[in-house]
Amino acid sequence: MKDFIKAFDNLPWIVKIILCIPALDIVWNIYRLFRSIEAKNNVGIIISIILFVCAPFLWLIDLICVILNGKIWWFC
Numbered sequence: 001m002k003d004f005i006k007a008f009d010n011l012p013w014i015v016k017i018i019l020c021i022p023a024l025d026i027v028w029n030i031y032r033l034f035r036s037i038e039a040k041n042n043v044g045i046i047i048s049i050i051l052f053v054c055a056p057f058l059w060l061i062d063l064i065c066v067i068l069n070g071k072i073w074w075f076c
Contacts, residue, residue: 013066028059033048033049
């Protein structure tokens with residue numbers, strides 16, 4: 001899991017933007033889940049599962065955050 005997180009943190013900016021496309025945004029949802037599991041953040045795990053199922057608009061938030069900050073939106 002650490003390798004997955006590190007690999008996605010080190011992706012080039014343009015690849016991160018491409019992965020924010022609505023159909024591909026599932027990758028970032030998995031990233032959020034793995035990052036929360038790695039941090040042993042139970043609230044983050046629950047929220048990432050809920051967002052995985054209930055938040056189809058999250059790709060837009062991720063896209064804006066990647067363009068502005070170079071990272072997706074997440075709190076852990």
